[in-house]
Amino acid sequence: MTSPTTPPARRPAGRRAGASEPSGWWAAVFVAPAVLGLAALYVWPFLSTFLKSFEDVPAFGPATFVGMDNYTALLHDEEFWKAFGNSALYTVIILLGVPLAVVLAALIEQAGRGRAIYRVLFFLPVVTLPVAVGMVWRFVYNGDFGLLNTVLSWFGVSGQFWVADPRFTIYAFGVVGLWMSLGINMIILGAGLRAIPKDLYEASALDGAGRVRQFVHITVPLLTPSIFFVTTLSVIAALQMFDLIFVMLRGVNNTALADSKTIVYLFYEKAFVQFHQGYGAAIAIVLLLVIMLATALQFRLQRSWVFYG
Amino acid sequence: MKSKWTAAAALAAATALLTACSGGGSGAPPTEKITLTYANWSEDQSPAMEQIAAEFEKANPNIDIKIQTLPWTEYWSTLQVGAAGGTAPDAFWMLADHFREYAKGGQLIDLSGTVKAAGIDMSVYPKAVSDSYTYEGKIFALPKDFDTNGIWYNKALFDAAKVAYPDDTWTWKNVQDAARKLTDKAKGVWGIAAPIDPQGGYYNTILQAGGQIVDSQGTASDFASPAGVAGLKFWTDLQAAGVSPTLKQLSDTEAVSMFENQKVAMYFSGAYWALRFHKNPDLQGKIDVAPLPQGVKRATVTSGIGNAGYAGSKHPEELKKFLAFLGGTRAAEIQAATGTVLPAYKGTQEPWLKAMPEFHLQVFIDAVDYSVPLPVAGNASEWQGLAAQYLTPAWNGEKPVEQAAKEYQDAVDKVLAEK
Numbered sequence: 260m261t262s263p264t265t266p267p268a269r270r271p272a273g274r275r276a277g278a279s280e281p282s283g284w285w286a287a288v289f290v291a292p293a294v295l296g297l298a299a300l301y302v303w304p305f306l307s308t309f310l311k312s313f314e315d316v317p318a319f320g321p322a323t324f325v326g327m328d329n330y331t332a333l334l335h336d337e338e339f340w341k342a343f344g345n346s347a348l349y350t351v352i353i354l355l356g357v358p359l360a361v362v363l364a365a366l367i368e369q370a371g372r373g374r375a376i377y378r379v380l381f382f383l384p385v386v387t388l389p390v391a392v393g394m395v396w397r398f399v400y401n402g403d404f405g406l407l408n409t410v411l412s413w414f415g416v417s418g419q420f421w422v423a424d425p426r427f428t429i430y431a432f433g434v435v436g437l438w439m440s441l442g443i444n445m446i447i448l449g450a451g452l453r454a455i456p457k458d459l460y461e462a463s464a465l466d467g468a469g470r471v472r473q474f475v476h477i478t479v480p481l482l483t484p485s486i487f488f489v490t491t492l493s494v495i496a497a498l499q500m501f502d503l504i505f506v507m508l509r510g511v512n513n514t515a516l517a518d519s520k521t522i523v524y525l526f527y528e529k530a531f532v533q534f535h536q537g538y539g540a541a542i543a544i545v546l547l548l549v550i551m552l553a554t555a556l557q558f559r560l561q562r563s564w565v566f567y568g
Numbered sequence: 569m570k571s572k573w574t575a576a577a578a579l580a581a582a583t584a585l586l587t588a589c590s591g592g593g594s595g596a597p598p599t600e601k602i603t604l605t606y607a608n609w610s611e612d613q614s615p616a617m618e619q620i621a622a623e624f625e626k627a628n629p630n631i632d633i634k635i636q637t638l639p640w641t642e643y644w645s646t647l648q649v650g651a652a653g654g655t656a657p658d659a660f661w662m663l664a665d666h667f668r669e670y671a672k673g674g675q676l677i678d679l680s681g682t683v684k685a686a687g688i689d690m691s692v693y694p695k696a697v698s699d700s701y702t703y704e705g706k707i708f709a710l711p712k713d714f715d716t717n718g719i720w721y722n723k724a725l726f727d728a729a730k731v732a733y734p735d736d737t738w739t740w741k742n743v744q745d746a747a748r749k750l751t752d753k754a755k756g757v758w759g760i761a762a763p764i765d766p767q768g769g770y771y772n773t774i775l776q777a778g779g780q781i782v783d784s785q786g787t788a789s790d791f792a793s794p795a796g797v798a799g800l801k802f803w804t805d806l807q808a809a810g811v812s813p814t815l816k817q818l819s820d821t822e823a824v825s826m827f828e829n830q831k832v833a834m835y836f837s838g839a840y841w842a843l844r845f846h847k848n849p850d851l852q853g854k855i856d857v858a859p860l861p862q863g864v865k866r867a868t869v870t871s872g873i874g875n876a877g878y879a880g881s882k883h884p885e886e887l888k889k890f891l892a893f894l895g896g897t898r899a900a901e902i903q904a905a906t907g908t909v910l911p912a913y914k915g916t917q918e919p920w921l922k923a924m925p926e927f928h929l930q931v932f933i934d935a936v937d938y939s940v941p942l943p944v945a946g947n948a949s950e951w952q953g954l955a956a957q958y959l960t961p962a963w964n965g966e967k968p969v970e971q972a973a974k975e976y977q978d979a980v981d982k983v984l985a986e987k
Contacts, residue, residue, distance in 0.1 A: 319652060320671025401820045423819035513819040514764065517957035531645040533950040534669055543809070 293407035309443030318534040329541035332561050339542065341518065342525040343549075345429050349521065350497035352441060357490055360444035365478055367445065368452050378449070382442035389439070393506030396435045397422060400507075422507050425518035432503045432519075444489045451485030452478065483565040497553065498550050499523055520545050594717060600630075602883050604890055607636040607657035609643040612843065616908040620899045631886050651675045654880050658887050659894070664700035664708050664941070665948035670876070672704035677877035679707045682888040688895060696941040697872040709874030711912035713903065715838040717768055717868045717934035718857045719743075720845070725757060725833040726751060730762040734834070734858035738778075740802060743834070743861045747811040750833040760834040760942030761823035762803045762812035764959050766952060767869060767942060768837035775801030775940055776863030786945030788981055792974040798863070801969050804962050815963050836860065839910045839932040846907065846924045861932050870939035872912055890949040951983040 312329055314322040331341050367377045384392060399406045400421035408418025421431040459477050468476070479486075501523040508516045520528070522542065530539025608617055615635045621633035636657055638646055642802025644666060650656035651670070662670065670676050683690065690698055693711040701709035719734050726733055729750045734742070747759030763769065771781055782788070790796045806812045813826060827835040828848055845851055860868055875894040877887045893899060900911035907923035910932055921929050958979055962972035 317673065318648060318669040319675050403817055403820060420816040420820060425818040463713075513760075514815045514956050514960040514963075515819060517960075525620060527645075528953070531648065532713075533947060 270361070291425040304343065308543055309542045311537050311545045314540075316341045316536035318536075325537070329538050330545075332538065333541050333545060338520070339522075339525060342520045342522045345519060346498055346522045348429050349433050349436065349500055350494055352430065353436050353493050353497040354490065356437035356441055357444065357486065357493060359437075360441055360448055360489065361479065361482065361486060363441070364445040364452060365474060368449060369485070378446070380443075381409065381445050384439045385442040387439075389502040390506050392435065392439060393503050396431075396503075397507050398473045400431055423513065424513050425515040428515050428519040430508070433501065435503055435507075436497065436500060440493060444493070447489050448482060448485050451482050455481045481568065484567060487561045487565045491554060494553050494557065495550055498546065498553070501527065522549075541559065579583070586725065601632055602630065603632040603634055604636045604659060604881075604883060604887055604888060605636050605657040606890070607638060607639055607643070607647070607660040609661065611637060613903075613908050616903050616906045619906070620894065620903050622899060623902065624893050627713045627893075628886075628889065631890065632634070633890065641659060646816065651878060651880070656878040656880065658875050658881040658883065659875060659890055661712065662701065662874040663879050664697075664871050664874075664944045665952065666704065667701055667709065667874065667876075668944060668946075668948070671706075671708050675879050676708040677879050677881065677884060677887060677891075679710065679877070679891060680705075682892050683707055683710075686892045688892060693912045694870060694936050694939065696870045696936075696939050697874075697912055698943060699873065700941050701874040709876035710801060712873040712875050712893060712894065712899075713909040714870055714872030714912045714936070715840050716870045716911060716932045717772055717836060717860055717941050718931045718935065719860060720835045720837055720841065720855060720857050722827070722830055722833045722851075722855050724854045725830065729833075733856070734861070736859045738861040740773075740863050741863050744809070744811075747806060748809060749836065751811045753810075754830060758813050758826075759811040759831045760806055760836075761818065761826055761832040762806040762963075763815065763818040763823045764803075764956050764963055765836075766955060767825065767871070768798050768835075770803055771869045772799075772836065772860055772867060773802040773863060775867035775869065776860070776865060778864040780983070781869075782943040782945045782980075784946070787984055789951075789977050789984065791977040791980070792879075792970065795864075796971050796977075797970055800962065800973055802863075804965070804969050807963050808965055815960060830854070830949055839929065840929060842929060843907045843909075846927070848880070853926065855927070857927050857929065857931050859935065860870045862925050865937040868935045870936065871942035873909075909940070946984040951980040953978050954983075 316322040402420035526542040529535045697711040750759035777795040777798040900913035900916035904920035958976035961967035
């Protein structure tokens with residue numbers, strides 16, 4: 260299978276390692292910090308979570324092996340399926356933000372002088388602490404004197420209890436999450452936009468293509484690698500949503516909480532509030548599988564729509 | 569020449585200090601200064617905690633106390649992970665509903681010996697509170713403070729509606745009648761706040777109706793009994809009558825904020841709000857507190873924070889000494905004088921009462937006589953967390969109270985049945 264361009268094997272038989280050639284031992288020394296860090300901070304926690312998911316782990320003290328019990332219980336747990344549905348719905352709403360980000364990014368590229376200001380404005384929510392964002396939106400959504408209901412009342416629309424009524428909570432989170440992710444998505448897409456050769460636009464203009472046609476037939480197709488990247492990251496982040504619900508619905512008295520939990524919130528509650536760490540670990544592993552599946556599926560599907568030029 | 573003298577003086581001073589240290593000790597030379605961490609979850613109370621720590625350090629110069637204030641939302645997960653991983657604070661606040669898991673898991677330092685050796689008289693603490701920090705006959709925490717419940721009420725709103733203030737003759741009926749008269753929809757004022765609140769709300773009324781919340785063996789709950797249903801109905805009736813903000817409104821704006829905003833005239837809750845209300849300039853001279861109303865009998869739940877220590881502490885002896893100090897009169901007096909909380913130590917509450925003379929705070933101390941410990945059976949944080957989910961339909965009038973109570977009871981009993 261060796262083609263003529265294949266470089267020679269690093270250590271041809273019969274040739275002894277010379278001084279100029281780094282030995283494997285030294286290489287190991289140099290990568291050790293990275294490997295050890297990775298092992299301690301990622302591999303070990305993952306393995307320990309994985310093992311815990313097959314155990315009944317009390318708050319303190321020794322765990323007992325229970326096999327697949329946690330997973331079987333999980334599959335029959337209505338609360339888990341509800342949380343799963345909530346996370347899925349939230350992810351769909353976040354994904355709706357991707358086309359919006361594409362359009363906005365394209366518009367900003369056209370903006371000329373004000374470009375930098377717009378970018379900063381859209382990016383501000385990204386660099387704001389999610390807890391602070393949650394607190395502010397809590398006030399916006401307040402059913403009695405929130406800003407949203409005040410604005411709606413100008414148009415004769417009756418207000419709702421956006422974060423106290425389980426019919427609306429996930430949508431309310433979705434809007435906030437979308438608003439928070441718009442800025443970072445626009446930055447990534449903006450970089451992709453600037454990589455599109457200008458002559459394509461000039462040539463198409465000569466052929467009589469208008470702005471909209473250019474957007475649909477040049478911008479979007481050539482932007483698909485960036486769109487794919489943004490979509491994949493958005494799905495992963497959306498499935499892990501926790502902070503918004505934690506800040507906006509916290510408190511035993513919020514009657515919408517029971518119907519508005521996301522997968523990660525349920526994990527937190529089981530593992531850290533109710534002391535069921537094994538069950539919590541099983542939720543974490545299932546979430547990992549879901550994220551892996553969703554990502555693999557996207558990589559599979561991208562073959563049919565992403566254009567790499 | 570001069571620097572030599574300074575050095576000599578410093579040395580002399582250091583020697584004097586060292587001698588002073590060892591004077592009070594067990595004779596062992598104070599080799600080095602050690603640090604104990606003391607964790608709490610209250611910004612409001614941390615100045616008082618600093619003051620207590622300073623006082624302790626004065627008497628024990630070789631011990632340095634570091635106060636750690638964590639946000640409530642992170643407190644328990646941090647403590648749990650810390651205890652499991654060997655990095656928990658040495659001393660920390662404990663609550664009765666978390667206590668059992670920690671005691672059962674062997675995470676708390678046993679204070680029984682310290683209590684005996686230091687001659688601490690356990691009867692100075694409200695029995696309901698000290699009992700809740702005893703596990704299998706051993707004492708694992710000394711009560712720091714306690715709280716009972718009363719009716720916080722807004723005198724200005726009572727005056728405006730020409731309703732007599734609540735007093736110790738009030739029954740449930742008085743509350744219901746007053747709530748109706750005080751409600752003024754046009755002004756956006758409600759007579760009372762009726763959230764799904766166990767500690768300030770329906771636990772008390774269930775007890776007042778002659779019920780119990782969880783049986784003495786901790787194996788079964790009592791929500792669906794006639795008394796349990798009556799105690800829940802007290803609140804759902806107020807909701808049905810429209811004399812309280814709805815649950816949704818109370819989810820968006822907590823009951824205590826509604827009370828502070830003068831939107832509700834009565835709020836059943838604990839002594840722990842006293843300082844906050846006292847400091848609120850909008851409420852000056854407008855509010856006061858009265859005993860909870862009587863049902864079939866008088867009752868209030870009580871609970872209190874305990875000061876506990878970590879079994880894995882590197883300095884167990886110093887830790888025990890510190891915990892004994894925290895359970896003593898001096899620490900109680902500091903808390904009382906700063907108005908922070910109602911200290912658990914008997915006879916130290918006077919400064920607390922005097923710190924906020926505009927309120928009839930004696931109500932909370934008198935309530936100790938008819939107080940019942942907050943139920944903490946089994947995995948309490950798990951079954952208490954189910955309340956909002958199961959009781960909301962009853963509060964919203966979507967399900968008969970009897971049915972919601974039965975479903976909640978079944979769910980609680982299932983948790984209680986877990987090992």
